[in-house]
Amino acid sequence: MIGNLGQWALNSVNSLACLVKIIIGSFRSFPNPLHPSRRPIALVYLKQVYFTGFESLTVIIIISLTIGTVLITQIISLVGAGNESLIGRVLVWVVIRELGPLLTAIIVIARSGTAIATELGYMKINGEIDCIEALGIPAEQYLIMPRIFGVTTAVIVLTIYFEIFSILGGFLVASIGWHVSFEKFSQGILSSLTVMELSESIVKSLVFGLFLTAASCWHGLEVGKSSTQIPQAATKGVMQSLFLIFILDGVITFASLAFRNG
Amino acid sequence: MDEMIRAENICLAEITTATSFSVRPGDMTILVTPKDEVSALLTRILIGLTQPACGKIFLFNNDIATLAAWELRDIRRRIGIAFGTGGLVSNLKVWENLTLPLYFHQHLNNDDIEKRGLALLERLGYSGKFMDLPGHLTASQRKLIGRARAMLTDPDLILYESPVSGLSQEEKNTFFRVACEFHREKSARASLFITSNLDVVRSLPTAVVINLTKGQIL
Numbered sequence: 001m002i003g004n005l006g007q008w009a010l011n012s013v014n015s016l017a018c019l020v021k022i023i024i025g026s027f028r029s030f031p032n033p034l035h036p037s038r039r040p041i042a043l044v045y046l047k048q049v050y051f052t053g054f055e056s057l058t059v060i061i062i063i064s065l066t067i068g069t070v071l072i073t074q075i076i077s078l079v080g081a082g083n084e085s086l087i088g089r090v091l092v093w094v095v096i097r098e099l100g101p102l103l104t105a106i107i108v109i110a111r112s113g114t115a116i117a118t119e120l121g122y123m124k125i126n127g128e129i130d131c132i133e134a135l136g137i138p139a140e141q142y143l144i145m146p147r148i149f150g151v152t153t154a155v156i157v158l159t160i161y162f163e164i165f166s167i168l169g170g171f172l173v174a175s176i177g178w179h180v181s182f183e184k185f186s187q188g189i190l191s192s193l194t195v196m197e198l199s200e201s202i203v204k205s206l207v208f209g210l211f212l213t214a215a216s217c218w219h220g221l222e223v224g225k226s227s228t229q230i231p232q233a234a235t236k237g238v239m240q241s242l243f244l245i246f247i248l249d250g251v252i253t254f255a256s257l258a259f260r261n262g
Numbered sequence: 263m264d265e266m267i268r269a270e271n272i273c274l275a276e277i278t279t280a281t282s283f284s285v286r287p288g289d290m291t292i293l294v295t296p297k298d299e300v301s302a303l304l305t306r307i308l309i310g311l312t313q314p315a316c317g318k319i320f321l322f323n324n325d326i327a328t329l330a331a332w333e334l335r336d337i338r339r340r341i342g343i344a345f346g347t348g349g350l351v352s353n354l355k356v357w358e359n360l361t362l363p364l365y366f367h368q369h370l371n372n373d374d375i376e377k378r379g380l381a382l383l384e385r386l387g388y389s390g391k392f393m394d395l396p397g398h399l400t401a402s403q404r405k406l407i408g409r410a411r412a413m414l415t416d417p418d419l420i421l422y423e424s425p426v427s428g429l430s431q432e433e434k435n436t437f438f439r440v441a442c443e444f445h446r447e448k449s450a451r452a453s454l455f456i457t458s459n460l461d462v463v464r465s466l467p468t469a470v471v472i473n474l475t476k477g478q479i480l
Binding site: 036037039040119122123126127128130131132133134135136137138142 | 306309311331332335336338339343345347349350351352353362363365366367368369370411
């Protein structure tokens with residue numbers, strides 16, 4: 001039992017080290033702005049931003065509006081409709097600090113994480129990654145780096161959209177259901193919305209984006225020669241990404257709390 | 263003397279006799295293998311994607327086993343590799359596949375790349391679509407685009423893996439004509455055909471033939 005636990009811990013540390021290596025490798029393989037490779041790499045980056053960011057926007061808006069309405073209903077049932085500043089404050093705490101980055105990352109894992117792991121696994125089995133290397137093109141620079149930065153950019157932007165639409169959804173329900181005025185509602189939100197809250201949200205989405213993409217890429221590239229390994233890679237990528245973002249969420253939240261308390 | 267490729271006592275599971283050969287600037291060489299799978303494996307070995315069971319490979323006088331990944335990539339940029347299956351990237355359109363190495367390695371503007379790409383495709387007799395994904399092409403069209411991609415960078419050495427397998431007689435004739443013209447266009451250019459199809463030997467009578475099935479040079 002203890003041996004298994006130790007083995008599991010060792011494997012987890014090894015996996016984390018691999019992901020950190022992939023992320024550092026991506027930063028290091030950033031192309032020289034004067035090198036011609038910047039054009040095809042930028043194209044892969046933009047395609048990834050479009051696929052992950054733009055095409056997920058509708059899903060993000062619908063889910064965030066729904067979350068906002070559910071949250072505001074629960075908050076009002078807890079603190080009452082008359083306490084607008086507390087309503088705003090709780091909404092900021094829950095949405096900006098926690099749910100925005102976390103749920104956005106989960107949606108991106110479900111949509112883009114699986115797609116990346118599957119795509120890279122398929123390319124590996126078909127020998128396409130070797131063909132890219134045979135052209136003198138570093139696969140890490142052409143395939144991994146733009147995907148990592150593309151998804152991370154998209155996660156940050158989608159998180160901002162998620163937070164805006166959650167608060168908007170919350171206000172609409174509070175306004176229609178409990179006649180909460182926009183002035184008091186926005187005062188409650190603005191009074192609790194500090195640079196610290198926004199920084200925490202952006203740092204979380206940045207870290208989630210980097211790690212979820214690295215996990216998906218890693219599992220995609222781990223595919224061997226059998227096509228049955230592709231769905232396994234996608235599943236492993238999703239599970240590891242989910243596990244990681246929950247752990248990292250806890251770590252960043254504790255670090256942020258420690259920072260606030262000096 | 264400068265050698266573009268030198269294989270020293272390499273052996274594969276399918277070829278029992280350890281074989282040595284070299285390709286020098288200007289050479290047109292045919293490596294005859296027992297089957298297409300061996301041609302594919304040998305191509306991978308010659309460009310350093312797979313290690314041989316034994317022996318050494320030298321590319322442009324560098325032992326590839328001792329090179330760093332970036333050094334090997336720099337050397338590969340001097341080689342055009344026409345894979346037997348085309349070796350196209352499935353999520354890039356035909357035109358993107360064709361021009362990828364040019365965009366990645368060379369400071370050329372879009373117009374120049376477009377002119378070079380279109381001229382080469384016309385010369386090779388490509389009549390398919392440019393903006394389709396490779397999955398929509400026939401096997402011979404994928405092969406042709408892979409070949410065009412290998413030629414487009416104007417390499418010092420060009421490797422053709424199983425160049426005529428799956429082609430019609432007309433497509434084979436076009437290939438042999440264009441491959442010979444392409445070989446002559448640059449004086450020091452070497453062409454290496456890795457094939458199990460003896461049509462290549464018959465159609466390129468001036469080439470040096472190395473028969474790996476018997477471990478001998480003809």
